[in-house]
Amino acid sequence: MIRNAVVFGASGGIGGALVAQLAADPSVATIHAVSRRTVDHASSKIKSLTFDLADESSIVLVARSVGDAVDMVFVATGMLHRDTGPAPEKAARSIDPVAMAELLAVNTIGPALIAKHFLPLLPRDRRSVFAALSARVGSIADNRLGGWHSYRASKAALNMLMVNFAVELRRTHPQAIVAALHPGTVDTALSAPFQRSVPPEKLFTSTQSAGYLLRVLAQLTPEDSGGLFAWDGTRIPY
Numbered sequence: 443m444i445r446n447a448v449v450f451g452a453s454g455g456i457g458g459a460l461v462a463q464l465a466a467d468p469s470v471a472t473i474h475a476v477s478r479r480t481v482d483h484a485s486s487k488i489k490s491l492t493f494d495l496a497d498e499s500s501i502v503l504v505a506r507s508v509g510d511a512v513d514m515v516f517v518a519t520g521m522l523h524r525d526t527g528p529a530p531e532k533a534a535r536s537i538d539p540v541a542m543a544e545l546l547a548v549n550t551i552g553p554a555l556i557a558k559h560f561l562p563l564l565p566r567d568r569r570s571v572f573a574a575l576s577a578r579v580g581s582i583a584d585n586r587l588g589g590w591h592s593y594r595a596s597k598a599a600l601n602m603l604m605v606n607f608a609v610e611l612r613r614t615h616p617q618a619i620v621a622a623l624h625p626g627t628v629d630t631a632l633s634a635p636f637q638r639s640v641p642p643e644k645l646f647t648s649t650q651s652a653g654y655l656l657r658v659l660a661q662l663t664p665e666d667s668g669g670l671f672a673w674d675g676t677r678i679p680y
């Protein structure tokens with residue numbers, strides 16, 4: 443039973459699909475769908491809230507509105523590049539400090555601030571999950587192709603934070619699970635410019651990916667806490 447779930451990035455492709463699937467699950471009571479703009483959701487189980495990752499006080503307000511113990515926090519926000527900004531770097535000479543700082547702010551610092559204000563809301567006496575969408579390309583061990591310097595670095599740093607949070611919660615919240623997740627390659631606005639080389643059977647819909655990810659989370663145990671897991675449940679080395 444999930445009494446209280448919070449999904450950050452509910453306006454996103456994967457985030458929106460997660461909200462819809464949690465709402466359709468009879469074992470989930472309330473879903474707080476949090477995004478930069480209010481999104482209309484079909485179910486009365488869904489409460490819409492607004493925030494911006496760049497504004498810590500807006501995250502504090504969301505935490506206050508949610509109020510109660512939270513069984514599941516799902517951070518589904520993220521950024522690969524800005525339409526009007528430079529493309530993901532293929533070489534060191536393309537690194538742009540402003541674009542890099544923005545990716546770190548969205549992909550690393552924002553989720554860290556959510557953890558700052560939401561880890562204390564996890565219940566101590568029952569199972570809880572703090573999950574964040576990372577990416578396989580954030581794995582240092584798995585990096586053979588290189589490129590996408592800022593995105594990879596921001597996700598590698600997120601992965602490190604998730605390990606730290608798992609260690610931090612181990613004693614006070616023995617049933618908590620902290621998980622970084624790779625959703626597969628998913629047909630969303632984020633991946634749209636980079637889908638050309640992806641075979642159709644390897645390009646998931648958001649609904650497919652959200653279903654896989656919720657299934658992975660349901661199967662994780664506290665012993666798995668701190669890991670990076672792919673959509674099919676396999677553990678990706680950091």
Ligand SMILES: NC(=O)c1ccc[n+]([C@@H]2O[C@H](COP(=O)([O-])OP(=O)(O)OC[C@H]3O[C@@H](n4cnc5c(N)ncnc54)[C@H](OP(=O)(O)O)[C@@H]3O)[C@@H](O)[C@H]2O)c1
Pocket residue numbers: 450451452453454455456457477478479493494495496518519520521522548575576577578624625626627628629630631632633
């Ligand atoms: N799609 C893929 O193939 C893929 C692969 C690997 C990993 N991922 C990861 O999965 C996550 C979700 O990606 P997606 O594909 O669902 O992308 P998406 O559809 O572009 O969704 C991104 C979400 O992040 C939110 N966001 C961005 N900047 C924000 C900010 N400053 N404050 C608050 N919210 C902010 C967006 O809000 P707005 O709607 O307001 O812009 C949107 O809700 C990302 O972390 C991405 O790195 C995706």
